[in-house]
Amino acid sequence: MLRETLPAGPVREAILSSPTWPDIAATMARLDERGVDVRQVLASAHNEGVGVDQAVARVLAADAAPAASRDAMRSYGPLTTGLDLPKDLDLSDRARALRQLAISPAENERYGRWVMEAMPGREREATLLPSNRQWPLVAARMAQMETEGKPVREHLTRLMGDTSWEKGPTPQLGSRLVEAAHDALRRPLGEAAASRAKVNTTAARAQSATLDPTKRQAADKSTAPAEAGVAAHRQQNAPAPRRGKTR
Numbered sequence: 001m002l003r004e005t006l007p008a009g010p011v012r013e014a015i016l017s018s019p020t021w022p023d024i025a026a027t028m029a030r031l032d033e034r035g036v037d038v039r040q041v042l043a044s045a046h047n048e049g050v051g052v053d054q055a056v057a058r059v060l061a062a063d064a065a066p067a068a069s070r071d072a073m074r075s076y077g078p079l080t081t082g083l084d085l086p087k088d089l090d091l092s093d094r095a096r097a098l099r100q101l102a103i104s105p106a107e108n109e110r111y112g113r114w115v116m117e118a119m120p121g122r123e124r125e126a127t128l129l130p131s132n133r134q135w136p137l138v139a140a141r142m143a144q145m146e147t148e149g150k151p152v153r154e155h156l157t158r159l160m161g162d163t164s165w166e167k168g169p170t171p172q173l174g175s176r177l178v179e180a181a182h183d184a185l186r187r188p189l190g191e192a193a194a195s196r197a198k199v200n201t202t203a204a205r206a207q208s209a210t211l212d213p214t215k216r217q218a219a220d221k222s223t224a225p226a227e228a229g230v231a232a233h234r235q236q237n238a239p240a241p242r243r244g245k246t247r
């Protein structure tokens with residue numbers, strides 16, 4: 001099979017005469033029994049210029065390790081930092097996703113109730129969070145915080161303290177609530193709430209008519225020498241006062 005797949009030459013003969021050839025051949029035989037197209041593996045290895053042993057090892061590794069699901073790959077990021085995310089995460093099946101993240105039905109119900117309690121008078125919006133596709137990830141964050149002894153319900157009250165999630169297209173409201181809940185849960189208590197819209201501080205200072213005392217003192221110090229210099233310059237160039245009578 002090797003001679004039929006690889007062109008004649010020193011590379012093919014070096015593989016056949018290598019001390020590791022028996023191990024490579026045995027692995028190729030196991031792959032062939034499992035239905036792997038070994039000829040394609042050899043052809044790809046030759047085209048890529050890598051060793052046959054490396055190509056075989058690559059196939060074995062890819063076959064042994066389960067590929068990450070689409071939901072798992074799309075969920076990697078700030079929302080899942082620190083969470084034990086399964087590679088086969090399936091958010092399309094709510095019950096299965098909760099099981100994969102080790103969230104019991106009782107816990108899921110409790111976390112949903114906490115969200116409703118944290119948003120009094122906004123029940124319609126509050127229901128959008130547990131019904132969102134990414135809710136299992138938020139629930140997993142709450143479960144992790146509970147395990148660590150953190151006050152989850154106090155964190156959730158921030159959803160009403162900063163309602164910037166209201167701004168935007170209505171169809172994306174649930175997704176904005178997921179992001180707001182993530183921010184509320186991750187940010188330590190006592191930390192000042194940061195505005196979601198970053199302010200241009202340079203422009204703000206330029207438009208502001210006031211300065212704090214420290215900056216005012218610095219500004220006064222920086223402008224004082226210039227004003228003094230101007231005054232001195234004017235005094236030197238000013239004509240000396242004439243004495244006596246004038247016509």
